[in-house]
Amino acid sequence: MTPTLTPPPEAEARPVTGERCDRCSAAAKLRVTLAGGDDLVFCGHHANKYAESLVKIAVDFTADSEFDWRGSELLTSEN
Template sequence: MTGTLTRPELTAADRCDRCGAAAKLRAVLKSGGELLFCGHHGREFEQGLRDSEAEIQQDER
């Protein structure tokens, strides 16, 4: 059986790792971990995430 692992869509239960607001952006790190950010913190940290080669998988801002 082959398949691709996908992460679930963001829901109202997903919260920003920085402030606890509703998550609007999911970033997957090279190590496989993930970070969730609200729109505000997503904008604040987006360039740093891209510089560290994190993959922005969902952006609902």
């Protein structure tokens, strides 16, 4: 079983509105927070393409309210 890390309570996820994908510069749909506190931001295409890898390294995520990220299903099925 993989341990789950949680960010400190004072850490608040920033919304993805107005940001651009780190891979292709399309409109961001997902922000993934890593254990070290860094963020990765992805468009819907790249968020779903890399979902299996992202759930392994993410401690938290914020998705656009209208975006259904495949990784959220993977996180739910692991718990």
